[in-house]
Amino acid sequence: MVRDITIGQYYPAKSVVHRLDPRVKLVSTLLYLISLFLFRSISGYLIATVFLVTVIRISRVPFSFIVRGLKPVILLLMITVLFNLFLTRSGDVLFHAWIITVTEGGLVTAVYMAVRLIYLIIGSSLMTFTTTPNELTDGIEALLHPLNKIRVPVHEVAMMMSIALRFIPILLEETDKIMKAQIARGADFESGNIIQRAKSMIPILVPLFVSAFRRANDLAMAMEARCYRGGEGRTKMKPLHYKHRDYTAYITVVVYVAAVFIIGRYLPLHVWIF
């Protein structure tokens, strides 16, 4: 089950998008997410679609891989769509039976909302597909650096993130091992209702936590032994430098946001309510 989740995974490929500075990708993703809420018309959706498809094309991440990332959120999507479909009352009534009423406005809102959510997920997962976890934490650290002045431990938070990322596969493997060991001793994780199943997880969680703490202790010692003393006086093996293409990317994104904002709001294609 854990292996199905592609959100947050890195897809290795050689593309311009992969080579961009992580800061550019973080800021652009944020701008893109905001831009999705700046328009209410079909023209805006058209521009957003063209932009997203172009970026996916350039990034060389296969479309099927991206779609797979949507699987875990299908339920959430369905709920949103259904709520919008049945609870919005505006425009002509398209369908009416018993207490269920579907209006034109409801249908439009539901479709728009679904598209918006899907774009939101694809947009943000495209960032993680094209950025290694390390670049990501470096990017976050660099972007949040100004917060250091108000005593936010930015470096420490970034370090914690990258250590967490390093230990996820190790702990997964360990969980698997503990699970097998418990099964070998007759533990049953499959049957029973949800409460019984949750209870049967305890013999997995306890040893997992114990071992995680032990690992944390060892790792802290190893880090100290290698002279780790926080972010001060530390140099970087891979410092971030903006290159020509990074500025181009910034400009492109800003132009896109402006276009979506202006065209999506004021162009006469604005036919539906919303």
Add this chain to the structure above:
Amino acid sequence: MDMVQTEKLVFEYEKRDEEGNVIGMSRAIDEVDIDVKEGQFIAILGHNGSGKSTLAKHINAILVPTEGTMWVNGRNTSDPEELWNVRQSAGMVFQNPDNQIIGTVVEEDVGFGPENLGVPTDEIWQRVEDSLRSVGMIEYRHHSPNKLSGGQKQRVAIAGVVAMEPKCIVLDEPTAMLDPLGRKEVLKTVQKLREQKKVTVILITHYMEEVVDADKIYVMDHGHVVMEGTPREIFSRVDELKSYRLDVPQATLLADELKKRGLKIPDGILKREELVEVLCQLN
């Protein structure tokens, strides 16, 4: 010059009962004197709980002595001012390969130490490349450490220490969690480093086969140094070693048994080849 020197080193820790109340003090290390010269290969042997790992942690100033003093490269480890100098001159490799790799990519992990020391970026790259080459892991530089074998992980950990350019490397049971193949890999790497970089090596272990090439061996038991000398001297005292619950190398054991049965075999046979030679010349 003395690389590592201790004088009546004592380390005590509080013994606690199950509720966490202090019920007394326990001495992990009791008046230990050791003396390691620059460039030497020193082995510290001992059974579980003999205090050998505790001693190793003193060399890196992860622990500081309760009594007595420890000098590393002429610096007192109890002096907080010298802490980072001590840690830089004595690098440490730990037992569990998974729990000492910080980076998510091999080369980034090796760069971690130099980054902490504030080494300029260009030099970090140089050092990373050099040290990965010296442990023979250069072709894995872009790999994730999770996909490496135990022996390879341990070699990356060694490279991480080498990149900090220490004068002395302390290896705390580096092979305890490895399979025989990985063990060989790691030992070969250590051997190569000694020849190429002339670093002082302090190897803590309970595998006898690993220490036959050492310049000097310390045997520890219950916090004391109970035996010290060259491998030949140490391994000629088979019965004494056994009393400290330590094994001797197979060749040494066989030579000892044969001698007890009346064959004329000299003391302190360490390697199989030596034994073969001696046996062939008997007739």
